[in-house]
Every structure is written in C-alpha cells, then in structure tokens.
Amino acid sequence: MKPLVRNASLSGYVELSRSLGIDPRALMKRVGLDPVGLTVQDRWISGAAVVRLLELSAAAAHREDFGLLLAERRRFSNLGPISLVLREETDVRSAIAFLVRYEHMYNEMLHNRLTEADGLATLKVGFSPTEPMSVRQAMELAVGAFHQVLREFLGARWQPLSVCFTHPAPTDPSSHRRFFGPVVEFDQEFNGIVFYSSDLDVPNAMSDPLLRTYARQYFESIAVARDTSEPDRVRELIGALLPTGRCSVEQVAASLGVDRRTVHRHLAASGETFSSLLNATREELARQLVANPRRSLTDISGLLGFSAPSAFSRWFRERFGCSARDWRTRQVTEQYAVERDAEERGAVERGATQGDPR
CATH class of the missing domain: 3.90.1520 (H-NOX domain)
Known part of the structure; x- marks a missing residue:
C-alpha cells in the first residue's frame, strides 16, 4: 500500500x-x-x-x-x-x-x-x-x-x-x-x-x-516496525477512527490512499477481513474501558463507534456472553478479591518476619 x-x-x-x-x-x-x-x-x-x-x-x-x-x-x-x-x-x-x-x-x-x-x-x-x-x-x-x-x-x-x-x-x-x-x-x-x-x-x-x-x-x-503488516496498519486506523463515529472500510481505504477492494484484497491475503479486525479492536478496547468503573457505558459506546448505546449492548452481549454492566461487576469483584488476597498474604509475611527470632 x-x-x-x-x-x-x-x-x-x-x-x-x-x-x-x-x-x-x-x-x-x-x-x-x-x-x-x-x-x-x-x-x-x-x-x-x-x-x-x-x-x-x-x-x-x-x-x-x-x-x-x-x-x-x-x-x-x-x-x-x-x-x-x-x-x-x-x-x-x-x-x-x-x-x-x-x-x-x-x-x-x-x-x-x-x-x-x-x-x-x-x-x-x-x-x-x-x-x-x-x-x-x-x-x-x-x-x-x-x-x-x-x-x-x-x-x-x-x-x-x-x-x-x-x-x-x-x-x-x-x-x-x-x-x-x-x-x-x-x-x-x-x-x-x-x-x-x-x-x-x-x-x-x-x-x-x-x-x-x-x-x-x-x-x-x-513503537511499530518499519515493515508493519497491512492488517496492523488497518488495525491502527480502526483504533483512531472509532471515536469519531466514522470508522468504515471506505474511510480506512481513503486514509491508505487506495480503494476498498484493495483493502479487502490485502486483508484476505493475511486471512483477515475488515469486520474481523473491527470486532477484534473493539473487543480489546472494550475490555479496557468497561473494566474502568469511572467510565459510563454511554461514553464507552461512543468511543467504540456505536451509533447508540443499545447497539453497543447487543454487540457486547454477543461477544462476551453477558451484559457490559454484569461483566464490569464481575471484573470489579475479581479485582477486589485479588487485592484482598494480596493484603492477607502481606499481613502473614509481615507477621512471620516479626516473629523470626533472627
């Protein structure tokens, strides 16, 4: 390209x-x-x-x-x-x-x-x-x-x-x-x-x-290598275009200076499609954004390029098998459990150190 x-x-x-x-x-x-x-x-x-x-x-x-x-x-x-x-x-x-x-x-x-x-x-x-x-x-x-x-x-x-x-x-x-x-x-x-x-x-x-x-x-x-693959370049553009609400294969093709058929051809040669890269990029971003309880789900919907929160909700349930709200609750609970276990282990180790006769 x-x-x-x-x-x-x-x-x-x-x-x-x-x-x-x-x-x-x-x-x-x-x-x-x-x-x-x-x-x-x-x-x-x-x-x-x-x-x-x-x-x-x-x-x-x-x-x-x-x-x-x-x-x-x-x-x-x-x-x-x-x-x-x-x-x-x-x-x-x-x-x-x-x-x-x-x-x-x-x-x-x-x-x-x-x-x-x-x-x-x-x-x-x-x-x-x-x-x-x-x-x-x-x-x-x-x-x-x-x-x-x-x-x-x-x-x-x-x-x-x-x-x-x-x-x-x-x-x-x-x-x-x-x-x-x-x-x-x-x-x-x-x-x-x-x-x-x-x-x-x-x-x-x-x-x-x-x-x-x-x-x-x-x-x-x-940093990306000078010989970045075509799917990587498309993935980068998808990530940049999603928050604008204008992420489409046509927009990506225009950014690359080619037509949409050329984009499809290059992706097919790598075993990818525009839809597969779009969903993979959205999924990666969704994991980061939804896990943050300070982000509203409505805001996240826009950052992922969805026209409405309902469309985001349907997509999330299809990809993750549950609602975004339930997924967030589970992540917060799991994180709390990890932090609590770490604190308990730290308390045990401190107690053992204090009780060491050396």
Missing part, C-alpha cells in the same frame, strides 16, 4: 489557508482527504494526498512559501509520541538520531540521513512518493520542521551553516531568509541542513534523567 503520514503533518493547515483567503475544506476534498477527520492528530492519511494538497494550496494562495509558512506553525508536540522521548534525550545527537531512526512513526514518505565529516554535520531530507509529483512544498515543510526542532534544542538564535534545496529559488525569497537566515541556498545537490558537529554535543536542557527511562519504555511499548 501507499506510504502514510500522520494527520499532525497538516497541523495548522486550516488556519493558515483561511488567513490566506483560500478554502481548506474544498481543497482537502479535492484530494480525497476528510476535513472533519483532521482533528484526530494520530490518524494516518495518504502521504501522496498531503503532498498534492500542499501544492494545490500554494497555487490557490499564490504563495510559493506555503510549506514554509506551515512549518512556522509547527510545535514540538506535532511529532506525536516520539516527542516525549526527544525531550528526555541527553544531547542533541541522540535526539536527532532517534528522530531519524523512527521517522516511519510520523511520516512513511520521509527518508532522512544524518552524517558527520570534517567537523560538519549534514541532515539530508529525502522524500519517496510512489508516483511522479512535485514535492516542493512538502520538502520545505519537512526541512522547516527539522530546523524548528534543532532550534528547540539549540536556542532561538541558533543558525545552521547552510540550508539547501534542490529546487529553484522562489520569485520572492524573503520568507525563506526570514525563517532560515541568509544561509538558505537553492539549486543544490540535496535537501537538508548543514551545521557544526559540535552542535550535536550540546546537552539537552529539557532532559530529566529520571524520566528518560520511562519515556523510552513507553515509546517502545507503542
């Missing part, structure tokens, strides 16, 4: 488009993206559609710097879960290396490389669309976003030795010079940022040694 990117790659897109007098909803629909779904930051969408959207938006707004203007609106948190780890890395080198290593966790179209030679570090940014298309705006957005990350670590006054783009200079390069400084160059051999290697050794002022281990453990628990 085609490479995907997180919805967060378009963070700030709607606001920027409106400020430039263009209609973001119309342009998104033109490339097959759902404007409503954009609010779900961790949802995955077609990378090719995002690239086309940025080019169309730049043309509609008559702004060659559209991608760069979007990069200005980037926040550290737009990277998603990986940002939690980056904040706790000990220095800039480990943070950037981590960002490059796990690029597939936020953008499957990116192929970046960090090299060092003769006291210089070069962060090369590469794009690999699956079809011929202009990537100028997407490239400027990506390089601009990396520049923002480096400044997050090195300070607002930090400036690289050069910022390179393979495409020609815009008619008016003032936005690029304002963003990158006078070091921006066009018609170069690669896209990326060149700076001193010593910048990579700068300690991360945001890092907390006590939190670093926890951040790494959390990320590793959710």
Whole structure:
C-alpha cells in the first residue's frame, strides 16, 4: 500500500489557508482527504494526498512559501509520541538520531540521513512518493520542521551553516531568509541542513534523567516496525477512527490512499477481513474501558463507534456472553478479591518476619 503520514503533518493547515483567503475544506476534498477527520492528530492519511494538497494550496494562495509558512506553525508536540522521548534525550545527537531512526512513526514518505565529516554535520531530507509529483512544498515543510526542532534544542538564535534545496529559488525569497537566515541556498545537490558537529554535543536542557527511562519504555511499548503488516496498519486506523463515529472500510481505504477492494484484497491475503479486525479492536478496547468503573457505558459506546448505546449492548452481549454492566461487576469483584488476597498474604509475611527470632 501507499506510504502514510500522520494527520499532525497538516497541523495548522486550516488556519493558515483561511488567513490566506483560500478554502481548506474544498481543497482537502479535492484530494480525497476528510476535513472533519483532521482533528484526530494520530490518524494516518495518504502521504501522496498531503503532498498534492500542499501544492494545490500554494497555487490557490499564490504563495510559493506555503510549506514554509506551515512549518512556522509547527510545535514540538506535532511529532506525536516520539516527542516525549526527544525531550528526555541527553544531547542533541541522540535526539536527532532517534528522530531519524523512527521517522516511519510520523511520516512513511520521509527518508532522512544524518552524517558527520570534517567537523560538519549534514541532515539530508529525502522524500519517496510512489508516483511522479512535485514535492516542493512538502520538502520545505519537512526541512522547516527539522530546523524548528534543532532550534528547540539549540536556542532561538541558533543558525545552521547552510540550508539547501534542490529546487529553484522562489520569485520572492524573503520568507525563506526570514525563517532560515541568509544561509538558505537553492539549486543544490540535496535537501537538508548543514551545521557544526559540535552542535550535536550540546546537552539537552529539557532532559530529566529520571524520566528518560520511562519515556523510552513507553515509546517502545507503542513503537511499530518499519515493515508493519497491512492488517496492523488497518488495525491502527480502526483504533483512531472509532471515536469519531466514522470508522468504515471506505474511510480506512481513503486514509491508505487506495480503494476498498484493495483493502479487502490485502486483508484476505493475511486471512483477515475488515469486520474481523473491527470486532477484534473493539473487543480489546472494550475490555479496557468497561473494566474502568469511572467510565459510563454511554461514553464507552461512543468511543467504540456505536451509533447508540443499545447497539453497543447487543454487540457486547454477543461477544462476551453477558451484559457490559454484569461483566464490569464481575471484573470489579475479581479485582477486589485479588487485592484482598494480596493484603492477607502481606499481613502473614509481615507477621512471620516479626516473629523470626533472627
């Protein structure tokens, strides 16, 4: 299937488009993206559609710097879960290396490389669309976003030795010079940022040694391999779409940049169906949510994508053999029994220790 990117790659897109007098909803629909779904930051969408959207938006707004203007609106948190780890890395080198290593966790179209030679570090940014298309705006957005990350670590006054783009200079390069400084160059051999290697050794002022281990453990628990299987990708999308109430094979196919028949074909090759993955994902989430007595069953119904609580009740009884309320009561009772047994064992062990003549 085609490479995907997180919805967060378009963070700030709607606001920027409106400020430039263009209609973001119309342009998104033109490339097959759902404007409503954009609010779900961790949802995955077609990378090719995002690239086309940025080019169309730049043309509609008559702004060659559209991608760069979007990069200005980037926040550290737009990277998603990986940002939690980056904040706790000990220095800039480990943070950037981590960002490059796990690029597939936020953008499957990116192929970046960090090299060092003769006291210089070069962060090369590469794009690999699956079809011929202009990537100028997407490239400027990506390089601009990396520049923002480096400044997050090195300070607002930090400036690289050069910022390179393979495409020609815009008619008016003032936005690029304002963003990158006078070091921006066009018609170069690669896209990326060149700076001193010593910048990579700068300690991360945001890092907390006590939190670093926890951040790494959390990320590793959710990290997916670069060669994630198609059922896994569909399962991820189902989990992201369920709370929106718009989870369907059509929506998943649109996010993957293919048609529904392609989704069915890939799942069938793995012995799965969309319905089997939908039910399995719902069942896994239901076990977590229903077990929490602070969650109302009505809220849980919505989080699992059911149109009404009655539909959720019927589904739950079919899958679990009892009502959600009865299942919750049994779980709470069992948990109470486990905790009581643990307390009793602890009391016995404490008594035995206190009575030990040694």
